[in-house]
Amino acid sequence: MRLTKQVLGVGRLIVLLLFFILVAVPAHAVQVHGGIEGLVIHQIGHILFAGVMLFLLILGLKNHWCGAGWGRFRCFLKLIIVWNILTFTGHWLRLVIDDGKFVRLAGKTVGFRIESFVDAVFYLASLDHLILLPALICLAVALRQWKIATEDNR
Amino acid sequence: MIVSWQPVVLVDIFGSVFSLLIGFWSIGYSWSWYREKADDAFRHYLFLLTIAIATFTISRSFGHIVKQFLLMSGDKGLWQEIAPFSGAVNTATFIVIFAFGVYFDRIRQIKQKADQDALGLATARARADAAFDSEERIRAVFDGLEDAIYLVDGDYQILFFNRRLQDLLPDIGIGQKCHQALFGNEQPCEDCRFHCLRTGDHFSYETEMELIAKRVSLTGIRLPWVGGDEVNMAVMRDISEQKRLEAQLLQSQKMEAVGTLAGGIAHDFNNLLTAITGYSDLMLLKLAQESPLRSDVSEIRRAAGRAATLVRQLLAFSRKQKAAFSNVDINDLIRNMQKMLGRLIGEDISMEMQLAVQNLPVLADPGQIEQVVVNLVVNGRDAMPAGGKIVISTEKVVIDESYCSLSAKVVSGCFVLLSIRDEGDGMDNELMGKVFEPFYTTKEVGKGSGLGLAVVYGIVDQHGGCIDIKSEVGQGTVFNVYLPLHDGADGLKHKKEDDGVAPGAGELILLVEDQEEVQRVAIAMLEGNGYQVCTAASLAEAEEVFAREKDKIDLLFSDIVLPDGSGIVLEEIFRASRPGLPVLMSSGYADEKMQWTLIQKKNLPFLQKPYSLEALLKAVQLALAGSGG
Numbered sequence: 001m002r003l004t005k006q007v008l009g010v011g012r013l014i015v016l017l018l019f020f021i022l023v024a025v026p027a028h029a030v031q032v033h034g035g036i037e038g039l040v041i042h043q044i045g046h047i048l049f050a051g052v053m054l055f056l057l058i059l060g061l062k063n064h065w066c067g068a069g070w071g072r073f074r075c076f077l078k079l080i081i082v083w084n085i086l087t088f089t090g091h092w093l094r095l096v097i098d099d100g101k102f103v104r105l106a107g108k109t110v111g112f113r114i115e116s117f118v119d120a121v122f123y124l125a126s127l128d129h130l131i132l133l134p135a136l137i138c139l140a141v142a143l144r145q146w147k148i149a150t151e152d153n154r
Numbered sequence: 155m156i157v158s159w160q161p162v163v164l165v166d167i168f169g170s171v172f173s174l175l176i177g178f179w180s181i182g183y184s185w186s187w188y189r190e191k192a193d194d195a196f197r198h199y200l201f202l203l204t205i206a207i208a209t210f211t212i213s214r215s216f217g218h219i220v221k222q223f224l225l226m227s228g229d230k231g232l233w234q235e236i237a238p239f240s241g242a243v244n245t246a247t248f249i250v251i252f253a254f255g256v257y258f259d260r261i262r263q264i265k266q267k268a269d270q271d272a273l274g275l276a277t278a279r280a281r282a283d284a285a286f287d288s289e290e291r292i293r294a295v296f297d298g299l300e301d302a303i304y305l306v307d308g309d310y311q312i313l314f315f316n317r318r319l320q321d322l323l324p325d326i327g328i329g330q331k332c333h334q335a336l337f338g339n340e341q342p343c344e345d346c347r348f349h350c351l352r353t354g355d356h357f358s359y360e361t362e363m364e365l366i367a368k369r370v371s372l373t374g375i376r377l378p379w380v381g382g383d384e385v386n387m388a389v390m391r392d393i394s395e396q397k398r399l400e401a402q403l404l405q406s407q408k409m410e411a412v413g414t415l416a417g418g419i420a421h422d423f424n425n426l427l428t429a430i431t432g433y434s435d436l437m438l439l440k441l442a443q444e445s446p447l448r449s450d451v452s453e454i455r456r457a458a459g460r461a462a463t464l465v466r467q468l469l470a471f472s473r474k475q476k477a478a479f480s481n482v483d484i485n486d487l488i489r490n491m492q493k494m495l496g497r498l499i500g501e502d503i504s505m506e507m508q509l510a511v512q513n514l515p516v517l518a519d520p521g522q523i524e525q526v527v528v529n530l531v532v533n534g535r536d537a538m539p540a541g542g543k544i545v546i547s548t549e550k551v552v553i554d555e556s557y558c559s560l561s562a563k564v565v566s567g568c569f570v571l572l573s574i575r576d577e578g579d580g581m582d583n584e585l586m587g588k589v590f591e592p593f594y595t596t597k598e599v600g601k602g603s604g605l606g607l608a609v610v611y612g613i614v615d616q617h618g619g620c621i622d623i624k625s626e627v628g629q630g631t632v633f634n635v636y637l638p639l640h641d642g643a644d645g646l647k648h649k650k651e652d653d654g655v656a657p658g659a660g661e662l663i664l665l666v667e668d669q670e671e672v673q674r675v676a677i678a679m680l681e682g683n684g685y686q687v688c689t690a691a692s693l694a695e696a697e698e699v700f701a702r703e704k705d706k707i708d709l710l711f712s713d714i715v716l717p718d719g720s721g722i723v724l725e726e727i728f729r730a731s732r733p734g735l736p737v738l739m740s741s742g743y744a745d746e747k748m749q750w751t752l753i754q755k756k757n758l759p760f761l762q763k764p765y766s767l768e769a770l771l772k773a774v775q776l777a778l779a780g781s782g783g
Contacts, residue, residue, distance in 0.1 A: 042241050045248030052255030059259045103156055107228055109163075111156045126162040129169020136176040136211055143183035143204060150190055 036095075043091055050084035053077045069145035072138045079135030083128055090125030097122050167222050170215035177211035180204055199261045203254045210247035213240065302370075302390040306332045308349075310342055313385060322366055322392070332388070338365050348386040351376035360393065368394045405587060412592055413612060416468040423465045424742030425669045427764035430458040432675030435767035436682060462764050467605040468592065481640055484514045484548050484570050487523060495531050495546075502541035505531075510549045514570040517640040522613045529606040530574040530633050537578025537631065545575040553636060568639040569619070575632040581625040589623065610635075657771070658684035661778060662703065665689045666696045666712035666721060667740075672763070676711070679767045685774065693719035700728055707735070709778055714741040714749065722749055725758065738777040740765070 057077040060070065101119060103111030114120050184204035188197045217240030224233040293316075296303055302319035306312055310331045320326060326335050333339040333346070342349070345359040356375040363370050371391045379385035434455040441448045488509065499505060516523075527546070534544045551571045581589065592608040610633075614621045618638050625631035663680055667673040668691045677687045688703060690696035693716050700707065710728055712721035725737045739753060742763040753760055761773040 038238055038241060038245075042245045042248075045245040045252075048252035049248040052252045052258075056255055056258050063259070102159070107230070108225065109159045111159050112162075114155045114157055123157060123162070127165045129165045129173065132211075133169050133172050133176070136173055136180065136207075139204070139207065140176050140180040140183060143180055143187060146200075147183055147187040147190070150187060 039091060039095070043088055046084045046088040046091070050081050050088070053081045053084070057081070068149035069142040072142035072145060076135050076138035076142060079131055079138060083131040083135055086125050086131060087128050090122060090128065093118060093122040093125065163222060166218050170218040170222075173211045174215040174219070177208040177215065180211075181208045184208075194265070199254065199258070203251065203258070206247055206250040206254055210244055210251065213243045213247060217241075217244070300391075302392075304332065304336075304388050304390075306348065306386045306388065308384075308386075310348065319390070322363075322368070336365070336390075337361070337363060346374065348374055348376075348388075351386065353378055353384055368392050369397050370394075401587075409590060409611065416592060420465045420468045421742040423461065424763040425672050427458050427462050427465065428669075428742075429671035429675045431455065431462070431764045431766050432672075432679050432770075434458060436675070436678050439682065439767070458764070464605070465764075467609050479517050479519055481515050482518045482520050482523065484516055484523070484572060484637070485509045487520060488527060488546060488548065488572075491524060491527060495527070498528065499531060499535045499544060503535055503538055504543045506543060506545045508545060508547035512550065514548055514550060515640045516570050516617070516637045518617050518637060519613075522617070523637075526610045526613050526635060527572070527574070529610045530635075533606060533633075534574060534576030534578065534631070537576050542577035544577075545573075547571075547573045547575070549573075550639060551636070569636040570639050572635040572637065573632055574635075575630060577630045580627045580629045580631055581623070582627050586623050586625060590621075656775060658774070658778075660684060660686055661708035662686045662688065662706050663709045663711050663774065664696065664699055664703070664707045666691075666693075666710070666716065666724060668692060668713060668717050672713075676770070679770055680711075680774070683767075683771055692717050693724055696724055697727065700731075704732065707732075709774065710735060710737040711774065711777075712737070712739060714739050714753075720749065722752055722756070722758070725756075734780075736777045736780060738773055 054077075057074060059065075060074055060077070065074075096118065101113045101115070102109045103113065112119070112123055114123055181204065184201045188194075188201035191197055217236070220236065220240075221233050224230065224236075297317035299316060299318060302316065302322055304312055304315035304319055310333055312326070312328055312330050312332055312335065314328070315326060323335065333342045337343055343361070345357075345361060347357045351357070351374065353376050356373060358371065358373040360369065360371045362368075369392075371393050373389045375387045375389070377385050377387050434451050437451045438448065438455065441451065488507065492505075492507065496505060531544060531546070538544075549571050551569050553566055553569050589607050590611040592605055611621060614635055614637070619636045621633060621635050623631060623633055658680070663685050665673060665676055665680070665687050667676060667689070670691075673689055673691070677689065680687050688699055688707070690699050696710075696712070700710075710725060712724055714721040716724075721739050721741075725739070728735050729737070738759045738761060740761040740763055759773060759777045761770065765773070
């Protein structure tokens, strides 16, 4: 059992290393990080963020985490995964959305032309706070319940 | 279809603002939750994760608010410069969250394991504490016992002992052999049967602990022990004091028995001596002055007198001598005796008085107390043939319950302590145990009757007191006499007897006496001196005579102890019929049968046997004159 856990731990590190080696651009002391690199790294960040949240969600279901706060915490995990997917999608779609779709008036965006499913998804993705805010509320409530449970136990 | 971009901006602005607030809110909860148990690794971890998520939230929200502000203010260029930094911070927080998240479960498992271990430790500690408390309680019970208790294994090695045993043997320790540590024996004790006991069996015996000079009773029991073993438990009780008291009680009972025997003998002797004395007196009256038999009869009379003295001493020892109690100050009594005592002890011995300053009243017969002092001083004198000093001291003391156990008659309270100390050779324990026995003497044959200290013992006991001796060989002896302190009420008074004897004038005396020889001599003495006598040998016979001669009888002269009743009962019957009838009571001894207290209460004239002719005639004369009764 302990051996299995150790293998799993080492495995995670190897996956991480391979990920950075294969996906990230080779870095040198004087390398310039420009262009799409920032977006790629940011997207990788979203993937890692969503991945680890999914990992925790699966662990929670598998190990039957229960008790005060854990329900809200699971809810947070689900919502933050959805948010990551949504924003990940939004970031990629921004690359393919033509600037002409944005209706501007006096240099300010006032409207958006939805002419396809992708446009609609991008528009919805731009409203990501509608997912993020409930997710954060769930996290805060979970923390509050843990605190209260601790006080009650004491 | 063109949709308004305004909802996107509004959601972004308000969402960012609220996210910012919730981010700080979450940090606050996480911090306070973490702080309640800062050493909890899981909380620490979750706090850091929360910080990472909140940092991301704050960073992103702040960035979006700035973005919207700059876009609305038309400064898009500045935002394009800031945007990469905001995005990079967000990305970095994603990485941090990932790094924390990967180890979330691992840390959670560690936390669970740590909690389980802590619980196990707490449980184990609670059990250990409970076991410790239990042992402490059991030890407290064992240490609270008066008995010494110890446990030994099959090899006689001590496994446990209580405080009482440690008090007796301060050097005792676990692992020592019990027979060595307690009794100084190299081998197991002879009476010990630990080696052949089975579970539940026990044995008991008494033995001497020479190491601490105590007598103990020891009970051994085989008990089941932890781990299926068996152990021997010994319960040891110090019975030294109990044995000492038992010996004293035995001595006291022996003295009581000897006293009863002496009293009985004295009674019979008195009757015989009454006859001898009486007939001697009659013979002396009848013999001519020049008769050669006269000196022989006088010798018989003197011998009878000495025998009567011995009998009186026996009676004194056996507490059957009549005593006339009155309120006596011991200090006054001793001061009055000082000159006489000085002559008694001779010139070689000095005498020192250390009398208490205050009065020390006791309810006592002064004559008997004087006899006590004289006997003890003479005893001291005889113990110092080469001279020395006798110290007589008095003081007021309080006797407690434990001391009272030495004598059944002594009750706790205030006592007068009369001490007479000499500088003689002293006595060993064996001698001290015998000195109060009658006829026990260390003096040469013919130099002491062996009754002096026995008489002291009897008198002190009769007065409700007690006596003890403190002595060591070569260190002198102290006799301590304890007499109850009296509150000052006057005792009984004595009548003074008038001198002079006159013969009778034909008065009729009813003589009630069951002893034939006494009856005969009394008749001879009375009839020979002008009295008429009618006789009876029992209460019933006396009643018959009285019924017949009721008006003629001038005096009832009765023995107190009759075969079918008491002379006092007879007195009551006769006086009920003839009030004022003169009576004279007589007896050979003064025990309960004699009812001396009742005689004193009724103030009846009394004549102690053996009596001489002169004493009889004087008593009869006084009784007829109505000076008693």
